[in-house]
C-alpha cells in the first residue's frame with residue numbers, strides 16, 4: 354500500500370485519511386469541551402458503531418451523537434460548539450492527540466477494546482472495501498503493517514497503552530467487545546453505572562435486543578446512504594461496517610508463523626499492561 358496515496362496523510366507520525374484534515378488535527382487543542390461531554394473512544398474496528406447505538410438508545414433524543422471529532426475540516430469545532438444538547442463524541446484519537454480541554458474538564462470517556470487479532474482482520478476487510486482507504490497488496494503485507502502501526506490510526510498497541518496510562522485522569526471506562534457479545538446485559542449495566550443512568554432491567558434487555566448484530570445489520574441495510582451520518586472517521590457508509598460480528602475470525606487468516614510473531618509482539622508491548630488481564634486475547 355502506498356502511504357503516499359492521496360487518501361492518506363501522516364500527522365504526528367500517525368496515518369490519517371484525508372477525511373481528517375491536517376488543519377483540523379492541528380486545531381484540536383482549541384476545542385472547548387463541556388463538563389457533560391461524553392467520549393466514545395476506540396481503535397478502528399473494535400465495535401464503535403455498536404457502542405454508539407447503545408448510547409443512542411440509553412439517552413433517546415436528549416443528546417446529539419456527533420461525528421468523530423477528528424473527521425472534517427476546521428469548521429468542525431464550530432459545528433460542535435453550536436450544539437445545544439449534551440454531546441456524545443466518538444473518536445479514534447490516541448490519548449496524546451485528544452483535545453486538552455476534555456482532559457482539563459475530566460469528561461467521561463468509554464473505551465471499547467477488541468482482541469487485536471480480530472480487529473486486524475476486520476480492518477483488513479475495511480481496507481479492501483472502503484474507498485476512503487488505499488488499496489492493499491494482500492493479507493501478509495497488511496498484517497505486517499498492522500503490527501508496525503503503519504495502518505490508519507497507527508499502532509493498536511500505542512493507542513490502547515496511551516489511554517491506559519492516563520486512565521485515571523478522566524476515569525475512563527473500558528469495555529470489552531467479547532464480554533459484550535457474551536453478556537450484553539452486564540456490559541450495558543456497567544455503562545449505566547458509570548454514567549449514573551437509572552433504567553429498568555426490561556429496558557436494558559430491550560436495548561440489548563435492538564443492538565444485536567443481526568438487528569443492527571438488517572436495519573442498516575434498509576437505510577438510505579447518508580454521507581453526513583458517520584460515527585467512524587473512516588467512512589459515512591454504515592453498510593461497510595456490519596460484516597460478521599463474531600469472535601475468533603482471526604483463526605481463518607493467521608498462519609502459525611504470523612500468530613507466533615503477533616504473540617511475541619503482544620507479550621512485549623503489553624507486558625506491563627493491567628488491561629491485558631481483561632482483554633480477550635487468544636493465542
Ligand code: A3P
Nearest residue numbers: 398399400401402403475565566595596597598
Ligand atoms: P467484523 O468486521 O469482524 O464483522 P467499528 O464499529 O469500530 O467499525 O467495528 C466494526 C466491527 O464491529 C465489525 O466487525 C462489525 O461487524 C462489528 N459489529 C458492529 N456491530 C456489532 C454488533 N451489534 N454486535 C457485534 N459486532 C458488531
